[in-house]
Amino acid sequence: MLKENFKSTLIKYIMLSVILILISPAQVNGLQPFGLGAYMALVFAGCNAAVLVLPLAVGCFIGSFDWISTAAAVLGAGITVAVDYFLTRQKRPYGIVIMICLSIISFCPVAAVNALTGAPAVYVIINACLYLIFTYVAYGIAKPLLYYKIKHSLLDTEKTCLYVVVVVTAMGISALGVPGNIPLFVVVGAALPFTCRFIGKGACVMTALSLGLGSAFYTLDVTNVALFGFIALACSMFITSPRVLSPLAQIFAAVIFELFFNVPYVDLGYHAASLLAGGIVYAAVPEKTVNSIREKFFSSHSGIAVRYIINRNRADLARKARSVGDVFNEMSDILGGMEKTGETAVVSIAKEVTKSVCVGCQRYKQCLKEGLEECMLHVAAKSFEKGKASMSDLPFLLVDKCLYVGKIMSLCSSKVAALGMSHESIETDNKVTRLLARQLGGVGKILSGMSRNVDAPVNYDRRLENRIKEELKYYNVVCSEILLCLGETVSATAIVRNECVSDKKLIADVIGKCSGTRLSLKSVDDSVISGWSVMEFAPKPRLDVTFGVATRALKKEATGDTHSFMKIGSDKFLMAVCDGMGSGKKAYELSEKAMSLVEGFYKAGFDHDVTVEGINTFLGIEEGESFSALDIAVVDLDKCSVDMVKLAAPTSFIKRSDSVEPIVSSSLPLGVVDDAKPSVFQADIAGGDAIVIVSDGVFQRFADDELAALINNSPSVNPQLLADTVMQRALEKEACCDDDMTVAVCRVAERE
DSSP states (O other), X not given: OHHHHHHHHHHHHHHHHHHHHHHTTOOBTTBOOHHHHHHHHHHHTTOOTTTTHHHHHHHHHHHHOOHHHHHHHHHHHHHHHHHHHHHHHHTOOOOHHHHHHHHHHHHHHHHXXXXXXXXXXXXXXXXXXXXXXXXXXXXXXXXXIIISOSOSOOOHHHHHHHHHHHHHHHHHHHTTOOGGGHHHHHHHHHHHHHXXXXXXXXXXXXXXXXXXXXXXXXXXXXXHHHHHHXXXXXXXXXXXXXXXXXXXXXXXXXXXXXXXXXXXXXXXHHHHHHHHHHHHHHHHSOHHHHHHHIIIIIXXXXXXXXXXXHHHHHHHHHHHHHHHHHHHHHHHHHHHTOOOOSHHHHHHHHHHHIIIIITTSTTHHHHHHTTHHHHHHHHHHHHHHHSSOOGGGSOHHHHHHOSOHHHHHHHHHHHHHHHTOOHHHHHHHHHHHHHHHHHXXXXXXXHHHHHHHHHSOOBOOHHHHHHHHHHHHHTTOOEEEEEEEBSSSOEEEEEEEGGGGGGHHHHHHHHHHHHTSOEEEEEEEEOSSTTEEEEEEEEOOSEEXXXXXEEEOSSSSOOSEEEEEEEETTTEEEEEEEEESSSSHHHHHHHHXXXXXXXXXXXHTOOHHHHHHHHHHHHHHSSSOOOEEEEEEEEETTTTEEEEEEESOOOEEEEOSSOEEEEOOOOOOBTTSTTOOOEEEEEEOOTTOEEXXXXXXXXXXXXXXXXXXXXXXXXXXXXXXXXXXXXXHHHHSOOSSOOOEEEEEEEEEEOO
């Protein structure tokens, strides 16, 4: 920590020393009022007075090569050092009165030397006035930069003070007397791109004019005012382009300008080389350093509150979703341990029957020794399981030795009927309990996943946002504001004029090019400000999808096959076929229920296993036999993959450019067993691939690989034509068994 503080302090004083050395040579009427004024301003702003004495002396001597005037400036600075030391010991701050008095006293040695060396009295007075004015101006910019450490953006008066200091600095650089004013052109070559990048194009032009004015005040030639302004315009034009172009644009502008005004070739060479040197300094600074400096000192803080609120609300939502997800998971665990077994009812029935029939029997004690209790539990359990007792359920002890077998059987049956419970009813209740537990667990998973996605903070890039607005201006799209959200998923919201909304594809392309993501328009809403619209853009999947279906019902009143095509979110597509057992109305109702559940589960975000388990449990609760085959294809349009979920479904096919890939299932149908597990296959797909799903009624009409060959050899790229072709060929063949027929096809293609 101490090393870092020392390093930053060292860099700070090196930079201040360089600035002080450059300002000190600046002259008016042969006198140097600005060096000591800058020194006083820096001391008043909290800098160490003793450390800055040496750069002040160096600057004054370079400007005049006069030991006497340099000594006078050092003597004035010495007075300041003494007063500063005294105030520091007393822990007293600089007040306005102290600053005015100390400024006047410190300048007295300089004024005395000026008068004694023969300078006209009016020049001495003007020099003193300029000294006091510049001390005030320099303090006006030194205080926010050094004392307050840029805790706020510069006010207009502070910016004015800064430009005055730039003018004086340019005067000092020009006073160095270097041929062609090379140092000033080096400063111009480096300062203008940095200023344009950090603050803005307006500040770049103002800085250029200030540097030109400083040169003009010293040389009494206004050429550099126009030249530097022209260079600033060229620099501003290419500031958003690759970094090397701005320095090159400056050199090109200077060459064109000086050739037009017949500047000597020697000076032109000096100036071009100097601008190149300054441009190299700009281009050599790493982009990461440039961005960090801009973000720390020069970034605009407008919109920060909105961005903070967005991330805070996301964090709150993630926390709530995580908490609710934990509640659902806990409820799922509790329900999972609440399945009924009927053991309590069986024990109760056994005890009551024993008490009513056996206790008064003369063989009661003997039967107890031979296992009466176990026998009665066995009879009660069988009665509970079947709803009544029968002779085949009685143990040998009761059949061989009991005198009241009929009474035991009758009483067990009546007790079971009185309880209103049976093994079947308990199993049905347990199915419902398991279903609820699974669904609650599924909801908990969804909420937990949502919390992880939402909890990640959204990043913003003001530079990219400004670049996008600039790019849109080139295409005559008026965009007042854009919010670019960066992270795992990129999105953008733009405020544009109503008449520009029709250029939605152009706007999406510009934003996508700048952000490096393919975007498409998600929604357009009216803004709260009349004449403006809010356009929202979301990532555009890499693939698009088209689909087609061909069906034939065995019975006219209804078909047992149902199909669905559905978009899940912005980047997934679902195609499903459900084949209910048999045909007709009952098969249709079963298939329709299963398909409705498929759509609902996937819309809610449940995964494949939870979806199939839920559907299977629902169908299993229904009375009677109700079997169903299920075939689902979930296409991820962004990741270019497909999940094939199959339950007792016939072979499906992925038609590629040069082959056909069969997808085979071996699982049992829905509703057959309680824990039906789907066969899940994942495959990569590419533009031009097609997925073909057929029901049993179609598949059974083809022999071996005949259907795969038909799909592979079909030249059609239209999914509807492919579905019709398969259906037509199936109808031409002899059916081994009558069933409803469905062919569903979807084809993916690369988005433009």
